[in-house]
Each structure stands twice: as C-alpha cells, then as structure tokens.
Amino acid sequence: MRISILSAAHVHLDAFAAAVKLCPGTELAGIYDDDAHRGKKKAAEHSTIFYDDLGAALNECEAVIVCSENVKHDELVLAALEANKHVLCEKPLAVSTKSATIMAQKAIEQDAVLATAFPLRFNTPAVQMKRVIDQKQIGDVLAFHGKNPGQCPKGWFIDKNLSGGGALMDHIVHLADLMRWLTGAEVTRVFAEADSFLVPCITIDDVGHVQLEFENGIIADIDPSWSRPVGYPTWGGIDLRATGTEGAIDLKAYAQNIIQHNSTKTVHHNFGDFEYLHMMNAFVETIRKNPTELATAWDGVAATKIVEAAYLSAREHVVVEI
Structure with missing residues (x-):
C-alpha cells in the first residue's frame, strides 16, 4: 500500500x-x-x-x-x-x-x-492499564487525574489562525480520548480555565485546567499546559491516575527513556515500543476491514467536542453541557 x-x-x-x-x-x-x-x-x-x-x-x-x-x-x-x-x-x-x-x-x-x-491507544503501558480496568482489578473507576504538560511548540502552533487554539487545543485530546477508550463512556459536562502567562511574547493560551464529568458519573481533570521550560530534560509527558472502588493505577506513558547530556543540550531517547508503528499497522488492518483499536473519525469528533466545550467554558466561566 x-x-x-x-x-x-x-x-x-x-x-x-x-x-x-x-x-x-x-x-x-x-x-x-x-x-x-x-x-x-x-x-x-x-x-x-x-x-x-x-x-x-x-x-x-x-x-x-x-x-x-x-x-x-x-x-x-x-x-x-x-x-x-x-x-x-x-x-x-x-x-x-x-x-x-x-x-x-x-x-x-x-x-x-x-x-x-491517537497513538496512546497503542502505547504499551496504556494497553496494560486498559487490561487492568477491563478486568476490574481496581473495581469500578471513579475518577481520573491526567497531566499532559509540554514545552511550547512555537511556530504555527502559537498562531491561532493556523492552530485554532493553544495548549487546550493541543493537549486535551490525547487524555480525553484515552479516558473514553479506557471506559467506553462519553463526556457530558466540561469546565475549564485557560490563560496565557507562562510563555513570553505569546497571547494564545499556554496554561489551563479542565474538569470533565462522564455519563456514568466518572469525574476527571486534565492539565494540558505548555508548562515545561526550554531546559527541561524532555518535551513533557503523559501521566494518568485512575482511581477505582478497590484501588488505583498510575500510568506514565513515556517513562522508558534515556536522558543524554552533552556540552550544549539535553537529548532524550525513547526505548519503548514504537506506538506509531502499531498505529500504522492498525490503519492498514482497518482498511482491510479487520477490527482494531484505531480511533475512528467519530472518536475525533468526540474529542473535538470536548475541546470546543472547554474553550467555551473558559470564555464564559461556566460549566458546558455536551
């Protein structure tokens, strides 16, 4: 192909x-x-x-x-x-x-x-987390606490005419989709705050906090901020805690890395599974009409709804129903 x-x-x-x-x-x-x-x-x-x-x-x-x-x-x-x-x-x-x-x-x-x-669906620790949740090893999920901090990517990402939004547009969707995938539940209510004060000389949102409520009563929060300074040893990361009725489980999606320092910069080398390859295999298999965990267009629509609701909430300072 x-x-x-x-x-x-x-x-x-x-x-x-x-x-x-x-x-x-x-x-x-x-x-x-x-x-x-x-x-x-x-x-x-x-x-x-x-x-x-x-x-x-x-x-x-x-x-x-x-x-x-x-x-x-x-x-x-x-x-x-x-x-x-x-x-x-x-x-x-x-x-x-x-x-x-x-x-x-x-x-x-x-x-x-x-x-x-949404490559997190093919991230090995995330796949293991889904297995734990599906097997109810932590009971019924009550809440998620998620963080997807990163460095400001600059370039077109900070031009709203090209990006459509800042940190909220960039970083809500990964964890929002992951939570939907882990539980099979849809988000029904969103509250968010956003501002621009971490990265010098930009006016687009670089910091925010998002709270979600799912149709089955699960509550969640996401920190999508571009809060990592240039000198931070990695670009950011994705962490997620799921708290259930019988325990909790923590995910660190990109903990498998080696940090290399030299006289001019710090470089991180990931040595875990290449999730983009797994996602590409799933894309090919989906085209062949075989079942996979690949996120569909409608999963993309659902994530976009959450982002859109978050921006509306941040502007109006109200809870937004989806």
Whole structure:
C-alpha cells in the first residue's frame, strides 16, 4: 500500500514517515506541502518524492496521512476522501465540531477509512492499564487525574489562525480520548480555565485546567499546559491516575527513556515500543476491514467536542453541557 503524507507542518511527521517505512506492506509514496521549502527538506530527509501539487500526490497513493496545521485538516482530508483515499489524520481531527462531523460523514459517503491519530491507544503501558480496568482489578473507576504538560511548540502552533487554539487545543485530546477508550463512556459536562502567562511574547493560551464529568458519573481533570521550560530534560509527558472502588493505577506513558547530556543540550531517547508503528499497522488492518483499536473519525469528533466545550467554558466561566 502506497501512502502519501500531506504536509510537513507537524512535528510528528518524522514518526509517521518512519512508521510507514517499517510497517509491512506499506511504502512512502511522497510528501506534499504547500510550503515548498519545508516539504522539500522533509522529503529529502526521508528519501522520498516531494509534490507541490496535491492532485499529483493523491494520484500516487492508496492512502494518506495528514500532518498539516490544524486549520488545514478539513480541506486536505476532504480532498483525499473525494479522491477515494483512506485517511489517517493528525489530532485534533478539526478545530470545530462542525468541521469534524462533515469530515466523518464524508468518509461514510465515500466508504473510506478516516482515522484520528491517537497513538496512546497503542502505547504499551496504556494497553496494560486498559487490561487492568477491563478486568476490574481496581473495581469500578471513579475518577481520573491526567497531566499532559509540554514545552511550547512555537511556530504555527502559537498562531491561532493556523492552530485554532493553544495548549487546550493541543493537549486535551490525547487524555480525553484515552479516558473514553479506557471506559467506553462519553463526556457530558466540561469546565475549564485557560490563560496565557507562562510563555513570553505569546497571547494564545499556554496554561489551563479542565474538569470533565462522564455519563456514568466518572469525574476527571486534565492539565494540558505548555508548562515545561526550554531546559527541561524532555518535551513533557503523559501521566494518568485512575482511581477505582478497590484501588488505583498510575500510568506514565513515556517513562522508558534515556536522558543524554552533552556540552550544549539535553537529548532524550525513547526505548519503548514504537506506538506509531502499531498505529500504522492498525490503519492498514482497518482498511482491510479487520477490527482494531484505531480511533475512528467519530472518536475525533468526540474529542473535538470536548475541546470546543472547554474553550467555551473558559470564555464564559461556566460549566458546558455536551
């Protein structure tokens, strides 16, 4: 299966490209980008073809991965679906529930796979956590406490016209989807606060706190803030505690790393399973109509609803019903 990557804007492009090359039966067909300098650079790094024409890139593949700026997801996804391509889209699926829903419905019309890139579903510690919860080793889940802090990614991420939002847009979705996946329950109420005061010279939200209530009564909170300084030894991390009626379990999704220091910088090297490869395998198997844990377009819609509700709550200082 030949897979094209649409846009080299996102920092996760390297992981996607590596996963395509490692996944049995897949081949990187090329990289399309509306920024020729950026696209040519990444195409050269990954020894593939650069396309400055979207149609040409779509003609050379059976499936695509969308790695663009958030606000461009819908145009690229819809173009790919219209060309009868299967799509794996970087999170968030869209910057609005309306756009995300249109994309999900289009995939149904085209009888194509549209998946949302939530690699935590393939993170080995997270998979083990789900097994513990499914087996009720901690009883019934009562609450989640989640943290997804990170460094401010700068670039287009801090331009609302391209990102659609700041830290809340960037970091709510991973843990929100993980909680939904772990429990099978939907979020019904959201309260959030957000502000901009950690990162100098930006006005987009860089700090926030989100509280959730699920349909089955589970409560949760998420810290999505860009709170890690430049000198912090890793980009951030994802931690989650699940508290149940008979115990609790803690997840550290990216604890398997070696920290290397030299005279100029600190570098971290992960040595755990490559979750992007597992996600890519699931994408291929889903296209073949085999059951997987891959997040669907509707999972992407659900996560977008939570983010949209969080921003509304932060603006109005009220609890928002979903």
